Amino acid sequence: MTTPLEEERRRREASGDYLDLVNTDFRAAGFRFPEESYNRAWNRWRVHPEYLPSGRGNPAARAAVADFLTRDGLETTPEQIVLTSGSSISYDLIFRLLRAGGSRRYHHDRWSESPAVALPNPGYPLFEHLANGALLTPLRYNLDHRNGFHLDLGELHRVLARRPLAIVVISPNNPSGAVYRREDLVHLLAMCSETGTPIISDEVFSAYLEIEEPLPRPATLLSTISDTTDRDARPLVFTLNGLSKLCAAPELKAGWIAVHGDPGEVAATIEALDTLHDSYLTVSGFGEAALIEFLRSEAREDRESLTLPIARMRATLRQSLSNLAGVSLPGNRRGAGESGGIHEIFRIDAEFSSLRFGTVDDEEIARTLVRDYGVYVHPGYLYGLDRSLTGEIDPWFVVTALNSTVAISEGLQRLTLALR
Secondary structure, three states, X not given: OOOHHHHHHHHHHHHOOOEEOOOOOOOOOOOOOOHHHHHHHHHHHHHOOOOOOOOOOOHHXXXXXXXXXXXXXXXXXXXXXXXXXXXXXXXXXXXXXXXXXXXXXXXXXXXXXXXXXXXXEOOOOHHHHHXXXXXXXXXXXXXXXHHOOEXXXXXXXXXXXXXXXXXXXXXXXXXXXEXXXXXXXXXXXXXXXXXXXXXXXXXXXXXXXOOOOOOOOOHHHHHHOOOOOOXXXXXXXXXXXXXXXXXXXXXXXXXXXXXXXXXXXXXXXXXXXXXXXXXXXXXXXXXXXXXXXHOOHHHHHHHHHHHHHHHHHHHHHHHHHHOOOOEEOOOOOXXXXXXXXXXXXXXXXXXXXXXXXXXXXXXXXXHHHHHHHOEEOEEHHHHOOOHHHHOOOOOEEEXXXXXXXXXXXXXXXXXXXXXX
16 A cells, blocks of 8 residues: 555656655665676576576585685584575575474474564564564564664563564664674573574674674674583574675575574474475576675675775765754764664654654654655654654654765755755
């Protein structure tokens, strides 16, 4: 169903005077992986174009992913990898596996209510749809909005007490950009060890860190759990990523699931994912060839030629937003490397909003911005950024750094005009 905001956006777009500040199209923003890599992937595929279906994926492509992750600090073998046609499929596979009792430490009698999965708030609305599609109940746990949207240990305790089948952790978070702190992830791992809860670690925006520091990952921190802890109690960790964001190549439809934890449970889980995924149309031969070519160590500069400029643009965007009248950004981001991704969120003071727009309703304000100023932003409620999370009536908004510098500059000028 088309919303009034979407109708307003379409009318303004048709007029020709329109700036989309929530663009997520890499190519529209002028970013594209080098054509030479596409050519190498094509040639590699055409040498052996036969169709070899596999739930796990081509061994050479799995080896390429494992090698990439190991170089990036997450020691992984090809036997721990399942290739998918993107993170949405990865989520669906894991949700369905857990719903069917795929983990040996999961039994249907652990459910006090309907089977559920814990999702972060704020978060991308797609995950709730995926959970519903797998017949799981989404359980929201709030991130700490007063502390840069980092993990809230009290909220983690609360949601894990509901005994979900898994907890989803997205770092860098979409849309807040928060990169979760190592110490908070260690606490999360300890809690999940006690409750036997698998962790789904989504790091699709991991390349877009504003400072070059290793990304804290649940899977790399498994070893921090006390040696006195029964190894079988250590949580299973699913790590998700793919070429869509990492290499600005969503059209290739190539991603992966890496599974870490107790070796016996990892092997059983991979086997179960293999069987389940085999009922789908799995990754294309060209997508698997692209994984090999795009992730090789020699292509590091090509990847960084995409990710580093976007990270810098996001830092510039954030600084410019902070200078707008009535605007404030998430606070208390302590230390380097605690922010990333391609989005930025901001809020407008409620009193200022009432005086300037006659409302504190984020969708109404977004409609005014696109109708009167030709600049399109997302209202925060789409991501869970509303009074139910913050307890405050200040309206929140989401924009993206994935745009041309000209578009961002012009968009900020229009926002300045709207907020003066």
